[in-house]
Amino acid sequence: MKAYNETWVRNKHITEQAARWQRQGLFDEAKMQQIRENYPVGFHESNGFIEIGLFVFSIVAVSGGYFLLATLLSKLFEVDLFYHFFNIGFGSAIGFLAGHLINSRKHYRAGIDNALIIAAVALVIVGVIGLFPNNMPLWQYCFIGLPMILLGVWYYSDLLLTLVAFGTLTVALFDFMLEFSFGKQLLPFVLMGVSAGLYVLARLYEDRDELVYWRDNFILLEWLSLSLLLISCNYYAVRELNYWMMDRRPAEAPEITWAGLFWTLTIAVPVLLFYLGFRQKERPLLIMSAIGWGLALATWRYFHPLFSLEVYLAVNGLSLILVAVFLIRYLRVPRAGFTDRPDEDSPNQFLINAELLASVQATSGHLGSKDGMRFGEGDFGGGGSGDRY
Template structure:
């Protein structure tokens, strides 16, 4: 039992993918209509700008209602315990309202339901956590919050809740490790291990057909894990962390233990991500590799400046423009599975997914994409949702 109609979610993703084939002329309007009839999607549709506006409006409306009701009830109940139960009750009420919109109005990530879901989980979490002693370490509260947020992710597959769960987990690990005397030195290695493990887990289950309801959540988890990996192995980040964890901080951050090792990781990890991204045709790995190189060069410039910041910006901008222009011209003709053509012009996007091919063939007759190189690896194009160049 989940908040949204899982069949519609599956059909929505299938139609989005098959619509690319139609835009490329692989499906005529008649066959596309047949597929739409066989795989209906009843969700309420809106564009991104409207969704953002509805999200903000809904948050403001819920906040106004909450503070108005809390002010009125404070005259009757001036009790801390009451406020904990009030938060839980109000959160449940908001959750029921979200369920009503989802079931009767067929909302699906339309902005309003996202806001109500976030508000409901936040209020229930605050109410439950408030019932526990206020002198516990931070990681204790994180362990209480995490199951609640994960339950929300399981039921609603909300991306903001996924971000909150990831942040809660990292905060719990961060605070727990620092309780050890050697925690500051151990923390970067723990975070590197956690980020690598989470990425591997998300990559492993992302393309499973039975988990398509949470596919976007796994994709987001991959991006978050790669980001944490780059930060946790960066020399500047590790050095500054050690500096801010010191009881008596000197004027400048002192050199850290294993400085050479972290300098090596700062340079090697982006290269490793590029190698894996190139081999597997994975867009997230390539993008995070580029970001990692940017962080590595910025770190090197911070500790070993040769020119002014303005000079570096001009030189880097000029080199990036030249590099982008060269790649655009060079990849006009596909080379080794890479091309400058947009995703919409990639007719083999679904080549690796036997499930989608079989369902569209059953609905529209003999349909099969021409041969070619799939970018993204895996059934649904890898951890970039449509990630092929």
């Protein structure tokens, strides 16, 4: 049992991909209408800007209601226990309201439901943590709240909750490692190992048909894990973090232990991401590899400057423009599975699993092997929603 209709989530996934293929001319509007009828989606659709506005408005409304009720009951807040149960009760009420809107108004990530979900989970966690002693280490509070956040992710598949869960886990590991005398030295390696493990986990489960309800959460987890990996292995980040954790900070950050290793990782990790991304045709790996290269060059320039910042910016900007122009012209003809054509214009593109293709085939009678849509083939196109081909 989930908050949102799982069948509609799956159907939404199918119809969105079918609409992309229909725009590519692989079948006509009549067939597309058949697919919509066979895979109905009852969620309420709205504009992205409207969703942002509704999210902000809902947060303000919940905050206003919370503080108004808290003011009316302020005399009872002198008892700490009542305050904590008030948070739990108010959060539960907000959660019931979110469930009512989801079931009656058919909201799906429409702004209002996202705001109510975040507010409900946050209030319940604050209330539960308040029942524990106030002298516990930070990592223990994080591990108390993390299961409740993950429960919210499981039930709502909310992306903001996924981001919060990832941040909570990172903070918990950070604070926990500092409990040990050697934790400061091992912390970067622990974060690297956790980020790599989370990426592999998300990559393994992202495309499973039975987990389509959380597909976007797994994709977000991939991006977050790769970001943490690049930061935790970067020499500048490790050195500055070590500096700010010192009890008595000197005028400049001192050299760190294993400096040569972190310089190597700063350069080697982006190279490894590029190799894996090129070999597996995975856009997230290639994008994060480019970001990693940028961080590595910026780190090198910070510690070994040869020219002024203006000269670096001008040279790097011109170099990127030339590389972009070259790749655009060079990849007009697909080479080694890569192409400059946008995703919407690539007729051989296949962005989802075989079940989706079979579903669309059964309805439309198109997209057979004659269309070049065999599973696992395709070009690496431009800026669409798909990440791997």
